[in-house]
Amino acid sequence: MKILRMSAAALALASLTLLPVAAPAAAGGQGGLRDAARGTGVRIGTAVDMSALAADATYEQAVGREFSTVTPENVMKWEPLEPTQGTYNWGPADELVDYARAHGQTVRGHTLVWHSQLPSWLTEDNFTPAQLRSLLRKHIFDVAGHFKGRIWAWDVVNEAFNDDGTLRDTIWLRNLGPGYIADAFRWAHQADPAAKLFLNDYNNEGVNAKSDAYYALVKQLLAERVPVQGYGMQGHLDVQYGVPDALPNLQRFDALGLQTAFTEVDVRMMLPPDNTKVQAQAQGFTALLTACLLVKRCVSYTVWGFTDKYSWVPDVFEGEGSATLMDENYAVKPAYTSVRNTLLLAAR
Numbered sequence: 264m265k266i267l268r269m270s271a272a273a274l275a276l277a278s279l280t281l282l283p284v285a286a287p288a289a290a291g292g293q294g295g296l297r298d299a300a301r302g303t304g305v306r307i308g309t310a311v312d313m314s315a316l317a318a319d320a321t322y323e324q325a326v327g328r329e330f331s332t333v334t335p336e337n338v339m340k341w342e343p344l345e346p347t348q349g350t351y352n353w354g355p356a357d358e359l360v361d362y363a364r365a366h367g368q369t370v371r372g373h374t375l376v377w378h379s380q381l382p383s384w385l386t387e388d389n390f391t392p393a394q395l396r397s398l399l400r401k402h403i404f405d406v407a408g409h410f411k412g413r414i415w416a417w418d419v420v421n422e423a424f425n426d427d428g429t430l431r432d433t434i435w436l437r438n439l440g441p442g443y444i445a446d447a448f449r450w451a452h453q454a455d456p457a458a459k460l461f462l463n464d465y466n467n468e469g470v471n472a473k474s475d476a477y478y479a480l481v482k483q484l485l486a487e488r489v490p491v492q493g494y495g496m497q498g499h500l501d502v503q504y505g506v507p508d509a510l511p512n513l514q515r516f517d518a519l520g521l522q523t524a525f526t527e528v529d530v531r532m533m534l535p536p537d538n539t540k541v542q543a544q545a546q547g548f549t550a551l552l553t554a555c556l557l558v559k560r561c562v563s564y565t566v567w568g569f570t571d572k573y574s575w576v577p578d579v580f581e582g583e584g585s586a587t588l589m590d591e592n593y594a595v596k597p598a599y600t601s602v603r604n605t606l607l608l609a610a611r
């Protein structure tokens with residue numbers, strides 16, 4: 264049941280009221296975010312680092328306790344899956360799918376078509392456009408077919424647009440033309456009719472040139488009866504840039520009948536953290552979650568890692584970090600408490 268009654272402002276304000284929040288219960292117990300989300304209609308998820316899942320018991324217990332949907336951070340991307348042409352490395356991805364099944368979790372597949380993390384044999388062999396189209400079709404049928412029936416939602420095409428609303432200049436656009444997007448969705452649907460098929464990108468959370476381009480694309484795809492079913496917003500925020508007003512954007516995609524999802528949420532900051540940044544971080548996580556809770560077809564809210572111990576952010580943004588809900592020792596931050604309170608209020 265979605266809370267379509269309480270206003271966003273009221274919910275956000277209430278969520279910052281520090282309700283008594285016990286620390287997360289022991290592994291497998293009550294008290295995680297997934298329990299707090301019961302009854303809200305929104306699955307709470309995380310990207311999963313498979314090395315950490317195998318080697319770090321605290322990490323593994325938290326993944327099972329806190330989340331009801333999981334996304335492979337890397338192991339379903341083309342390069343890790345097919346490092347040499349025709350040789351698939353299914354193991355790590357199958358491990359995550361098996362883990363999810365054992366823990367009553369759904370899996371968000373990430374990602375079938377992207378311009379990054381492509382194997383060198385694909386990008387350096389001077390394939391013709393026709394060969395690349397055939398290779399992309401085969402990849403989608405091989406991968407979506409391998410996981411058929413085990414993937415809740417696929418990020419079919421990831422990061423297709425630039426921030427100004429033009430199509431991103433990728434190997435796929437250059438060789439297949441703009442139609443690669445519709446083709447990818449048709450092929451994915453043929454390979455796994457049950458999976459919900461999403462577009463996914465960053466900086467597309469609010470109403471802006473990028474999300475306007477997605478809105479126009481979705482309307483065109485729907486008119487052509489292309490099986491696009493979801494609009495994903497990664498939600499990579501930075502306290503220095505503020506929080507986008509996502510609600511009007513979610514509402515317009517919802518009005519098209521599309522599912523929406525926040526797929527990779529984290530809120531980074533220039534280090535070291537201070538109280539102002541930490542509170543701004545909590546507001547960032549909570550604002551996106553509130554928008555999701557207020558929209559009928561927003562089905563999941565996934566964080567891109569839940570502990571600073573394994574976050575991608577310091578490797579990419581020099582001098583920044585502390586982007587997740589828990590610190591490197593798994594201590595919860597005010598952002599975790601605010602997210603949990605927001606869910607508890609919504610579930611009532």
Ligand code: G3I
Pocket residue numbers: 336337379380421497527575
């Ligand atoms: O697995 C290899 C390892 O064998 C090698 O020794 C090592 C050093 O070169 O690299 C390892 O691969 C790394 C991979 O993560 C797995 O750890 C890649 O170099 C590294 O580039 C890759 O980074 C990932 C990044 O996507 C790639 O673009 C991050 O972990 C991952 O968090 C990040 O996630 C993306 C989403 O997929 C899409 N949205 C943006 C988000 C953040 O960039």
